[in-house]
Amino acid sequence: MLFVFSIPQDRQTPNQPHSISSQPVHSYHMRYPKHCSFLPKVSVQGLICFAKPSKPMIWNPTIRKFLTLTKPEKNWEHTVAFLGYDPINNKHKVLCMPFNETVDECRVLTLGSAQGSWRKIKTNHKYLFRSYYTSYNCINGVLYYIAYADQNENAGTILMSFDVRSEKFHMIKFPWNNIGGGVLRLYEGMLACFRSNYPGDGITLWILQDAEKHVWSPKNFLVPFYYYDRSLKIACNLIGITDSGEIVYVPVRFYKSFYVIYYDPKRNRFHRVEYKGIADDESRLKNGLVRSRLFNIPIVSNHMESLVFF
Secondary structure, three states, X not given: OEEEEEOOOOOXXXXXXXXXXXXXXXXXXXXXXXXXXXXXXXXXXXXXXXXXXXXXXXXXXXXXXXXXXXXXXXXXXXXXXXXXXXXXXXXXEEEEEEOOOOEEEEEEEEOOOOOOOOEEEEEEEEEEOOOOOOOEEEEXXXXXXXXXXXXXOOOOEEEEEEEOOOOEEEEEOOOOOOOOOOEEEEEOOEEEEEEEOOOOOOXXXXXEEXXXXXXXXXXXXXXXXXXXXXXXXXXXXXXXXXXXOOEEEEEOEEOOOEEEEEEEOXXXXXXXXXXXXXXXXXXXXXXXXXXXXXXXXXXXXXXXOOOOOO
16 A cells, blocks of 8 residues: 655745644555555656566556556566656656666657657667666756666766757766766756765765756755754655755654754754654554554655646
């Protein structure tokens, strides 16, 4: 059973370090396909993409529907899938490649098209994916994702871009040479990549200024990638950044309450917001989760409602 909770993102920033949100938390539950790892990454114009071992899936949380796509290639046992959106033609496209195999081609499918079949497209670069958790984002009709240059364990990461409308690929160089990627997020309308610095040195947000010239600008924050809330005695993961520029953390586990922790870099201040209706006793009893441990609840930020029907 899948339990879905929707929290409004727009909020006022009070002066005290902790507050309880008065905004309602909307929720519902539904069944989802068997043999499926529920690992949503980002919301793209109201739709969310994740994958069964070899078949991508599309989920519309608003209309509560799942769509399991056909297998993109017969000999692809495990795949990595991304979802992009073309704002000019109002079309979603799914980009799919094999997991842990060095390739220079992919499969692309346009959702809602009359043909409804996968097309083979050359990527112009050879690379592979070593993790199903590969970070990606779609901004202004361009899909960005992180990959590894080759099979060598010491190989560095690269950033690929895919123009959803023209279906053209480009490689963008990261502003660092060491191994490791980062977390791709939207920051002030531009693509940005979070990178953790040495312990105690905070994080750096690298903002992509010019993709063709590989120009990035750094923005440093004296906050950790993994934040430890001393009052809750619990570790928190960085999941993204709000439209107003606040860094968002979510605890790795929940007991009697559900919290979201915001860091405001302008005021250099953390603020913890408690949301009722998710992990408290009343909600657990209502959803039959009284004895359930809530670990690493998948969070999808900046989601918008959509009535797209498959």
